[in-house]
Amino acid sequence: MQSSEQSKNLFSKLSLVFEELFIFLALLVLVLFFGFTADNFFTAGTLAAILTQLPALTVVTIGMTLVLISGGIDLSVGSVVALSGAVIGLLYTSFEMPLFVAAMLGILAGGFTGLVNGLLGSYLRLPIFIVTLGMLEAGRGLAYMVTGSQTMYIGPSIQGLSLPIEALGLSPAFLIALALVFAAQYMLTRTVFGRYLIAIGTNEQAARISGIRTEPYVTAVLVLSGLLAGLGGLMNAAYLGASDPNAALGLELSAIAAAVIGGTSLMGGRGSIVGAFIGVLIISVLQNGLAQLGVSE
Numbered sequence: 001m002q003s004s005e006q007s008k009n010l011f012s013k014l015s016l017v018f019e020e021l022f023i024f025l026a027l028l029v030l031v032l033f034f035g036f037t038a039d040n041f042f043t044a045g046t047l048a049a050i051l052t053q054l055p056a057l058t059v060v061t062i063g064m065t066l067v068l069i070s071g072g073i074d075l076s077v078g079s080v081v082a083l084s085g086a087v088i089g090l091l092y093t094s095f096e097m098p099l100f101v102a103a104m105l106g107i108l109a110g111g112f113t114g115l116v117n118g119l120l121g122s123y124l125r126l127p128i129f130i131v132t133l134g135m136l137e138a139g140r141g142l143a144y145m146v147t148g149s150q151t152m153y154i155g156p157s158i159q160g161l162s163l164p165i166e167a168l169g170l171s172p173a174f175l176i177a178l179a180l181v182f183a184a185q186y187m188l189t190r191t192v193f194g195r196y197l198i199a200i201g202t203n204e205q206a207a208r209i210s211g212i213r214t215e216p217y218v219t220a221v222l223v224l225s226g227l228l229a230g231l232g233g234l235m236n237a238a239y240l241g242a243s244d245p246n247a248a249l250g251l252e253l254s255a256i257a258a259a260v261i262g263g264t265s266l267m268g269g270r271g272s273i274v275g276a277f278i279g280v281l282i283i284s285v286l287q288n289g290l291a292q293l294g295v296s297e
Helices: 002-037 044-069 077-093 099-123 128-147 172-190 192-202 204-209 214-240 251-261 273-292
Strands: none
Touching: 002 273, 044 077, 044 172, 044 192, 044 214, 044 251, 044 273, 077 099, 077 128, 077 214, 077 251, 099 128, 099 214, 172 192, 172 214, 172 273, 192 204, 192 214, 204 214, 251 273
């Protein structure tokens, strides 16, 4: 019995590795296709555009992937990105708080929305889909209320996060996002928390019977998704140099698409953070390549 279980786990891990390799090959094919069909695709400008757009979607997709693996879904992340950016803009421009403090409070605002989602979904047993759909509307409404439905200019002080470091050619935001990809992949595959998320996503009832208290883990993963969306709000504000209440419209769909392209199951219990990151790269390459070919998104 134990040998059969080990064989099953090994097969599952190998299949994920092969999926990631296949997805990476698909990315290479896309890059080559646009390289030959779009005149300016293989340029420093295109590469810079892709790299500056990646960080916010990457960190949001990490959170979305973990939620999907646990058997849930977080439809609120796009609105939370806008809300977090709005909080940062308000605290920095209107209350004249130090940018670091404003940024931390903005990220915590994202975490608070995740906490509300988690408590309502796991402890009150409301459907996560409905709870996060409600937060999508509430978060966007709060972003409009905080900003007065106006874009709040923050300026160069925040843009340094999205500007390339001269010695590396990569922005701090991209490096943070990349570090979080590997940290989240390690957490998912090498820690008890990650294994419990997979178990809950595979069969929540069986996880309960085996002694796992599912509520704290479901709540924790939604809080983590909220915090990452809050960080995405900071990165998006750095990219724009401003807080825009209309920011990240539909970002939740891009995050879900990236996760699924990367091999994450919508049914839960299966997924890869590295694969989801490759999915983010595919979406970014598609967006930039199609734009250069004159095809609307």
